[in-house]
Amino acid sequence: MKLPPVDxxxxxxxxxxxxxxxEHQDExxxxxxxxxxxxxxxxxxxxxxxxxxxxxxxxxxxxxxxxGWVTIGAMTREYVAEESGxxxxxxxxxxxALPLIGHEAIRSRGTVGGSLAHADPAAExxxxxxxxxxxxxxxxxxxxxxxxxAEWFEGYLTTSRQPDELLTxxxxxxxxxxxxxxxxxxxxRHGDFAMVGLATSVTLSxxxxxxxxxxxxxxxxxxxRATGAEELLAGERPSAELFDQxxxxxxxxxxxxxxxxxxxxxxxxxxxxxxRRGLREAVDNAQAVDNAQxxx
Amino acid sequence: xxxxxxxxxxxxxxxxxxPEARKTLADFLRDxxxxxxxxxxxxxxxxxxxxxxxxxxxxxxxxMLAVQAAGSExxxxxxxxxxxxxxxxxxxxxxxxxxxxxxxxxxxxCTPGMVMQAAAFLSDHPDADEQQIREALSGxxxxxxxxxxxxxxxxxxxxxxHGR
Numbered sequence: 494m495k496l497p498p499v500d501x502x503x504x505x506x507x508x509x510x511x512x513x514x515x516e517h518q519d520e521x522x523x524x525x526x527x528x529x530x531x532x533x534x535x536x537x538x539x540x541x542x543x544x545x546x547x548x549x550x551x552x553x554x555x556x557x558x559x560x561g562w563v564t565i566g567a568m569t570r571e572y573v574a575e576e577s578g579x580x581x582x583x584x585x586x587x588x589x590a591l592p593l594i595g596h597e598a599i600r601s602r603g604t605v606g607g608s609l610a611h612a613d614p615a616a617e618x619x620x621x622x623x624x625x626x627x628x629x630x631x632x633x634x635x636x637x638x639x640x641x642x643a644e645w646f647e648g649y650l651t652t653s654r655q656p657d658e659l660l661t662x663x664x665x666x667x668x669x670x671x672x673x674x675x676x677x678x679x680x681x682r683h684g685d686f687a688m689v690g691l692a693t694s695v696t697l698s699x700x701x702x703x704x705x706x707x708x709x710x711x712x713x714x715x716x717x718r719a720t721g722a723e724e725l726l727a728g729e730r731p732s733a734e735l736f737d738q739x740x741x742x743x744x745x746x747x748x749x750x751x752x753x754x755x756x757x758x759x760x761x762x763x764x765x766x767x768x769r770r771g772l773r774e775a776v777d778n779a780q781a782v783d784n785a786q787x788x789x
Numbered sequence: 790x791x792x793x794x795x796x797x798x799x800x801x802x803x804x805x806x807x808p809e810a811r812k813t814l815a816d817f818l819r820d821x822x823x824x825x826x827x828x829x830x831x832x833x834x835x836x837x838x839x840x841x842x843x844x845x846x847x848x849x850x851x852x853m854l855a856v857q858a859a860g861s862e863x864x865x866x867x868x869x870x871x872x873x874x875x876x877x878x879x880x881x882x883x884x885x886x887x888x889x890x891x892x893x894x895x896x897x898x899c900t901p902g903m904v905m906q907a908a909a910f911l912s913d914h915p916d917a918d919e920q921q922i923r924e925a926l927s928g929x930x931x932x933x934x935x936x937x938x939x940x941x942x943x944x945x946x947x948x949x950x951h952g953r
Contacts, residue, residue, distance in 0.1 A: 494831075494832035494833065495811070495813075495816070495832075496811040496812075496813065497811065498809070498811055499791075499810060499811050500791050500810070501791045501793065501810030501811075501854075501856065503856075524854075527852055527853060527854070527857075528834060528849075528852055531813070531833075531834065531851070531852045531853075531854075532833035532834050532852070534811075535832055535833045535851075536833060544810065546854075546856075546857065548857055572846065595928065596837070596927060596928025597847060597906070597909075597910065597925055597928065598837065598840055598846075598847040598848050598849050598906060598909075598928055599834070599849070599852075599928065601843075601846035601847055601848045602848050602849075602852065602853060682927065683924060683927040684927050684928050
């Protein structure tokens with residue numbers, strides 16, 4: 494359970510890191526917070542020749558707001574994001590999900606970009622990124638490109654990042670007026686990966702759902718949008734019956750895995766329950782936001 | 790294989806070393822600095838036994854490389870005693886004494902991780918209630934106690950901090 498022998502480089506800038514990636518390609522692993530990569534090394538599930546430690550790359554950390562988007566540097570630690578007033582105000586769905594990641598000591602080291610580049614389909618942040626259509630900025634030898642969340646997650650622990658590319662930042666759209674959110678998950682123990690998780694964002698305009706976004710964690714090899722349920726909700730007035738229809742539709746569209754934590758059938762039942770809870774909480778929040786704005 | 794020269798502060802003292810890049814902070818503390826109070830249970834970030842405090846935050850020392858601790862301030866279980874530690878004598882700190890008084894532990898394997906996690910949490914959340922303490926310690930596994938005595942000890946420590 495000791496880590497295998499490995500070479501080590503600690504670049505100080507993004508361009509140094511990108512040069513190292515260009516030279517070593519998939520022989521190298523990028524070490525961010527290390528809360529997933531180091532266990533993979535210990536268990537010999539990953540055996541890179543070189544670790545490129547980006548913890549010393551200052552330009553990769555930070556949270557900023559530009560033109561309706563909140564940009565989070567890939568090395569921004571999860572506890573820093575959790576304590577960020579900017580994120581709490583502008584991306585409440587992300588703020589709701591962050592405290593559910595692992596445990597306090599994991600969030601001390603774990604990073605927003607690391608979780609999204611690791612792309613565990615049961616993790617919280619991939620579901621949030623997928624729900625909100627976040628954008629991923631990667632830099633490689635030929636420059637920068639922006640990848641939408643729908644094209645980022647390709648499979649289990651697999652993204653569309655190329656071996657010579659570094660994830661530098663992730664952009665989340667700021668929540669618009671009348672938007673309420675909820676992050677729901679069922680796990681065996683507090684801090685465990687979710688058997689099923691659900692990121693929900695609902696926008697109300699004049700009492701009608703103008704935008705509904707539902708993204709599941711833990712039900713497939715990628716975070717999965719419930720597009721059927723989203724279409725069913727759009728343009729409708731929120732009600733318990735509507736939430737129930739959406740829950741049945743979302744669960745019916747799923748083909749979740751069976752494993753020792755739960756059967757496929759059980760996961761579908763949990764998914765339906767989470768859709769009802771998530772919609773109820775998100776709509777309550779949206780109405781509260783709406784009332785507060787009207788009261789001003 | 791790469792060896793890296795590092796300098797860091799451990800329990801208030803400046804320490805240097807040349808660990809291999811692959812060496813975890815936990816192994817560096819135990820093998821290179823002979824600070825064997827930090828325990829290793831699972832060695833892949835599940836059990837919490839190796840928790841130490843790095844720059845004021847609880848971290849799992851099996852999930853951090855020693856080279857990454859260069860320039861950091863690390864506190865281990867040996868650093869919680871007051872008026873000197875180990876062979877220099879010293880007395881238990883407030884949290885340690887409260888856990889002793891509450892019979893918090895049995896076999897003692899999880900003890901250093903539990904205590905360091907609780908120490909980091911109480912310093913940030915001195916008014917924590919029982920539920921918050923349970924959540925804060927939820928990443929630390931104990932196979933003996935059933936946790937109640939551990940929670941009691943942390944709550945007692947919180948009371949004593951306030952009593953000061």
